Amino acid sequence: MADIRNTFAGIKSPNPFWLASAPPTDKAYNVERAFKAGWGGVVWKTLGEAGPPLVNVNGPRYGAVWGGDRRLLGLNNIELITDRDLHVNLREIKQVKKDWPDRALVVSIMVPCEEAAWKKILPLVEETGADGIELNFGCPHGMSERGMGSAVGQVPEYIEMVTRWCKASTRMPVIVKLTPNITDIRFPARAAQAGGADAVSLINTVSSITSVNLDNFSPEPSIDGKGSHGGYCGPAVKPIALNMVAEIARDAETQGLPISGIGGITTWRDAAEFLALGSGNVQVCTAAMTYGFKIVSEMIEGLENWMDAQGHANLDDVIGRAVPNVTDWQYLNLNYVTKARINQEMCISCGRCHIACEDTSHQAITQEVDGQRRFEVIEEECVGCNLCVNVCPVDNCITMEQLAAGQTDLRTGEKVSGDYANWTEHPNNPSRVAAE
Ligand SMILES: Cc1cc2nc3c(=O)[nH]c(=O)nc-3n(C[C@H](O)[C@H](O)[C@H](O)COP(=O)(O)O)c2cc1C
Ligand code: SF4
Ligand code: SF4
DSSP, X not given: OOBOOEEETTEEESSXXXXXXXXXXXXXXXXXXXXXXXXXEEEEEEEOOSSSOOOOOSSOOEEEEEOTXXXXXXXXXXXXXXXXXXXXHHHHHHHHHHHOTTSEEEEEEOOOSSHHHHHHHHHHHHTTTOSEEEEEOOOOSSSGGGTOTHHHHTOHHHHHHHHHHHHHHOSSOEEXXXXXXXXXXXXXXXXXXXXXXXXXXXXXXXXEOOEEETTTTEEESOBTTBXXXXXXXXXXXXXXXXXXXXXXXXXXXXXXXXXXXESSOOSHHHHHHHHHTTOSEEEESHHHHHHOTTHHHHHHHHHHHHHHHHTOOBGGGTTTTTGGGOOOGGGSOTTOOXXXXXXXXXXXXXXXXXXXXXXXXXXXXXXXXXTEEOOOBOTTTOOOOOHHHHHOSSTTTEXXXXXXXXXXXXXXXXXXXXXXXXXXXXXTOTTOOOOX
């Protein structure tokens, strides 16, 4: 059986599945239930300064986007950091860590951008015996207007400065949680590294408005007729998160910086993809909020089974394996030629592929052959874009087939070359450097 024990930024856990800082990790009751269900670690819901606890809205906090089957695809929230008393949280963290020594317990923190505020809270957290801290530079709503969360995460100089303060004031590993609400994720990651961070985690939520009520024209979730932007998460943000993780993993300047991958992870396969793109472990929020803590057993079992089937003995065999295959567009092989193929046995004649290709692609799929309703690829027109694959409701009914070297591409009339050739050396590229 594959060994999925994990060490992330020096923090050990029995598996790479941690719960992200959010409602599932807001108190001992939840965290204990999570550990009983098998989660390898948690990042405790973000703590703020001592003093009167934060106040959340008393109306709805969530907006959502669903698929046609009402499956939750995206969740938006306007919740703030913890609204429980700091000292109650600290007491619970200490007890939970004592009771569950083999699980990772990291504490998320967000205090004002002043050194004194960080210096004050760090010893209190350290005293609990927690394994590490995560700096919440990601929250895009409520706290950012108070100069915290993504207000810090959007300014690399502030990230570096606060990370440095924390590294100087604690022995605990420092994980810097990044906001995706930024143009180029490499800059905050580099800043975290420059400040001495032991790791980065990403993504926090994406600034968003999920919908507008067209009766009263209020953005949702509506609080007495008004709405405010919130933070978007869940399966819908996974592609954004994967790209950002990959950008950091393949950046020469942050090479080797551990990454905790977060964003839309719902299944073992999602987790494996994050690991392959360079995440040292993963964190989950929305999936636990949608399906409950027990989903972790499917994640663990699925990951182990896949690793066994592939012959991966431990997580090091998987982590970062896809990173060398992430490249820039100009290096993609222009001699890789594919054509769509429709399996007529599986086709239900819905016509989606035809209309998509006819109206918006390359007029390469029939809807009638010899007077009969029939969908066939016209190879002379097919550019191999795979739009039809993505709109077809039947899994695997349309597949893309590669033309072998030497075969003729009926669209161009040219023989397919077996050589690799990319845009940098293409004759149409105006900035091509002449080979001679
Ligand atoms: C209701 C809610 C509250 C959250 N609160 C926090 C928080 O206090 N601190 C934090 O760092 N992230 C917070 N997050 C963000 C999550 O930790 C996570 O980064 C994000 O939801 C993406 O992961 P997911 O797609 O698995 O949900 C919150 C998310 C949700 C849905
Ligand atoms: S791959 Fe693109 S061009 Fe070819 S049939 Fe499908 S949609 Fe049309
Ligand atoms: S979309 Fe798929 S099922 Fe529908 S007609 Fe095209 S090939 Fe057949």
